[in-house]
Amino acid sequence: MSAVATAxxxxxxxxxxxxxxxxxxxxxxxxxxxxxxxxxxxxxxxxRMSFNEALxxxxxxxxxxxxxxxxxxxxxxxxxxxxxxxxxxxxxxxLTLVVxxxxxxxxxxxxxxxxxxxxVLVISPLLTSAVxxxxxxIALLADQxxxxxxxxxxxxxxxxxxFNTTGVVxxxxxxxxxxxxxxxxxxxxxxxxxxxxxxMTLGAPxxxxxxxxxxxxxxxxxxxGCLLCFVLAVSSFITPKLLGGGRVFLLxxxxxxxxxxxxxxxxxxxxxxxxxxxxxxxLAVYARVLRVIE
Amino acid sequence: METNTTSLPMKVLVAVLFLFLLAPVILVVPxxxxxEQVLSxxxxxxxxxxxxxxxxxxxxxxxxxxxxxxxxxxxxxxxxAAIPAAYVIVRMRTAGSGFLYNFFTAPLLLPTIVxxxxxxxxxxxxxxxxxxSGLVIGHLVIxxxxxxxxxxxxxxxxxxxxxxxxxxxGGRPITVFRRVTLPMMAPGIVxxxxxxxxxxxxxxxxxxxxxxxxxxxxxxxxxHHVESRADPLVASVxxxxxxxxxxxxxxxxxxxxxxxxxxx
Numbered sequence: 001m002s003a004v005a006t007a008x009x010x011x012x013x014x015x016x017x018x019x020x021x022x023x024x025x026x027x028x029x030x031x032x033x034x035x036x037x038x039x040x041x042x043x044x045x046x047x048r049m050s051f052n053e054a055l056x057x058x059x060x061x062x063x064x065x066x067x068x069x070x071x072x073x074x075x076x077x078x079x080x081x082x083x084x085x086x087x088x089x090x091x092x093x094x095l096t097l098v099v100x101x102x103x104x105x106x107x108x109x110x111x112x113x114x115x116x117x118x119x120v121l122v123i124s125p126l127l128t129s130a131v132x133x134x135x136x137x138i139a140l141l142a143d144q145x146x147x148x149x150x151x152x153x154x155x156x157x158x159x160x161x162x163f164n165t166t167g168v169v170x171x172x173x174x175x176x177x178x179x180x181x182x183x184x185x186x187x188x189x190x191x192x193x194x195x196x197x198x199x200m201t202l203g204a205p206x207x208x209x210x211x212x213x214x215x216x217x218x219x220x221x222x223x224x225g226c227l228l229c230f231v232l233a234v235s236s237f238i239t240p241k242l243l244g245g246g247r248v249f250l251l252x253x254x255x256x257x258x259x260x261x262x263x264x265x266x267x268x269x270x271x272x273x274x275x276x277x278x279x280x281x282x283l284a285v286y287a288r289v290l291r292v293i294e
Numbered sequence: 295m296e297t298n299t300t301s302l303p304m305k306v307l308v309a310v311l312f313l314f315l316l317a318p319v320i321l322v323v324p325x326x327x328x329x330e331q332v333l334s335x336x337x338x339x340x341x342x343x344x345x346x347x348x349x350x351x352x353x354x355x356x357x358x359x360x361x362x363x364x365x366x367x368x369x370x371x372x373x374x375a376a377i378p379a380a381y382v383i384v385r386m387r388t389a390g391s392g393f394l395y396n397f398f399t400a401p402l403l404l405p406t407i408v409x410x411x412x413x414x415x416x417x418x419x420x421x422x423x424x425x426x427s428g429l430v431i432g433h434l435v436i437x438x439x440x441x442x443x444x445x446x447x448x449x450x451x452x453x454x455x456x457x458x459x460x461x462x463x464g465g466r467p468i469t470v471f472r473r474v475t476l477p478m479m480a481p482g483i484v485x486x487x488x489x490x491x492x493x494x495x496x497x498x499x500x501x502x503x504x505x506x507x508x509x510x511x512x513x514x515x516x517x518h519h520v521e522s523r524a525d526p527l528v529a530s531v532x533x534x535x536x537x538x539x540x541x542x543x544x545x546x547x548x549x550x551x552x553x554x555x556x557x558x
């Protein structure tokens with residue numbers, strides 16, 4: 001839920017001058033205090049922690065070393081982990097786009113109460129815990145589950161759909177769909193049905209209308225949805241942990257394992273900062289793509 | 295009602311995709327009535343045994359009460375901190391209020407796995423791990439920005455005329471705020487309350503880092519349960535949770551409108 005909102009600008013703010021600086025500071029004090037203890041201090045400390053030295057048995061020695069960072073890129077396990085996380089997330093983002101686009105287009109074209117009803121259907125999974133939805137996928141994808149049985153009934157040797165990357169990809173694709181659909185819808189504002197009608201009237205076949213008219217007009221929405229889903233996929237933890245069954249190694253699950261199981265906080269901190277760096281890179285690509293589209 | 299000129303294959307495709315989107319949520323309902331010992335779908339027999347098992351599971355029940363209490367406290371503090379902040383940022387607009395807004399909503403930009411780890415490391419050194427106060431602060435970090443965003447938007451959309459009239463007629467700033475601004479903000483406050491409560495009640499990643507062996511919230515308890523066992527117990531909890539969420543959503547829908555709250 002947290003990231004859905006990141007792309008909103010600050011609301012318009014009419015002004016009414018009636019206070020002094022002192023009052024303003026006093027009124028801001030509670031939020032500032034909680035923010036300092038729960039956000040600013042921990043994040044700065046996290047940055048510092050990535051340069052500390054990890055001792056055996058979970059200890060941490062104050063230091064200023066780069067070996068957490070150099071170790072990350074010198075170790076083939078971590079290199080593979082990073083490449084894996086990014087490529088799996090890109091794949092999930094693409095799949096999410098493919099399965100969300102028709103729904104978003106359909107929603108954009110509907111109206112009235114039918115549209116409201118469908119919008120509620122799209123939003124409702126967002127209000128359901130990721131644990132619950134992942135649990136639903138475990139039931140569906142299990143070895144004796146309905147999907148595997150159906151494939152087996154066709155006489156094909158069924159693939160394993162759970163406790164591997166396939167399961168994580170299926171589960172996360174579904175979990176990220178509402179974010180993608182809402183982003184696409186937000187960007188579909190420029191898609192006027194009259195433009196499509198014009199293209200069709202002028203003799204363009206449906207496929208051509210889609211590739212030459214509809215798709216280009218919806219590119220900004222696609223870019224926003226992909227950015228959002230990519231950053232959510234790279235940092236998602238619950239679904240990879242549960243549907244991966246400890247056999248799928250991605251950045252977020254490794255951060256958790258290093259922090260809670262191995263108790264190597266400097267390494268966990270380094271991996272966290274790396275996730276933020278990947279976020280920054282994704283944002284830069286997004287800005288670049290937007291400039292090309294406009 | 296429907297002005298769609300969509301072709302039939304497209305409609306079928308959309309229906310299938312909707313099924314994919316909703317399948318895991320819908321599925322937990324029949325599973326919760328399973329009579330089987332292990333998680334299976336479709337269940338070979340039906341019963342209420344997993345609802346009974348839930349009532350006898352003291353760890354789940356106590357986690358539920360912890361979540362409820364935590365959500366309530368976090369919501370109250372979020373509103374108490376965010377209402378004055380929204381007022382300062384929107385109404386008293388001093389230099390840098392745009393910066394303040396971005397700064398106070400910044401926690402929403404960070405992934406919860408990073409926030410959770412960051413808070414864990416600091417809280418470990420001040421003895422806040424596994425404590426209720428630690429959980430309250432951890433949740434406030436993400437609920438306050440949501441509250442601030444909803445309230446600042448509400449306040450920004452309110453016309454200034456009423457407040458100006460009240461202060462022209464001699465109302466002191468505090469009186470104007472209490473008698474005019476605050477009542478006009480009511481829909482935003484309802485929306486912020488629902489959002490804060492649902493976010494706190496659902497929060498699992500940050501909470502996973504902060505809970506201890508003796509203190510757990512419902513989502514964390516569910517996570518550990520799914521991680522260690524595959525039985526229908528989680529389904530019965532999920533069904534009850536879905537109804538709880540529906541109740542909150544319906545209250546919000548009746549008071550301010552659903553799409554205004556969750557889509558914007």
